[in-house]
Amino acid sequence: EGLGSxxxxxxRPRVDIYGNAIPAKAVDVVTCKNCSRQVQAGxxxxxxxxxxxxxxxxxxxxxxxxxxxxxxxxxDY
Numbered sequence: 001e002g003l004g005s006x007x008x009x010x011x012r013p014r015v016d017i018y019g020n021a022i023p024a025k026a027v028d029v030v031t032c033k034n035c036s037r038q039v040q041a042g043x044x045x046x047x048x049x050x051x052x053x054x055x056x057x058x059x060x061x062x063x064x065x066x067x068x069x070x071x072x073x074x075x076d077y
Contacts (some may be wrong), residue, residue, distance in 0.1 A: 014022040030040040039047045049055030
């Protein structure tokens with residue numbers, strides 16, 4: 001009855017507060033067709049956003065790039 005490892009707890013299925021079984025993490029590995037990297041299936045969508053240059057981070061970088069270009073080239077406007 002200490003705080004050591006308890007084998008009975010590791011054998012019980014993990015459940016949420018409602019008693020529903022928590023699914024195991026995705027261990028499937030997929031290959032990105034753009035960069036040929038192997039990525040875990042659960043992380044594929046965020047990887048693809050970064051890999052293809054789409055999404056929030058890419059939009060933010062593009063707007064910063066445009067702003068920098070506009071500041072450096074004010075003579076045309």
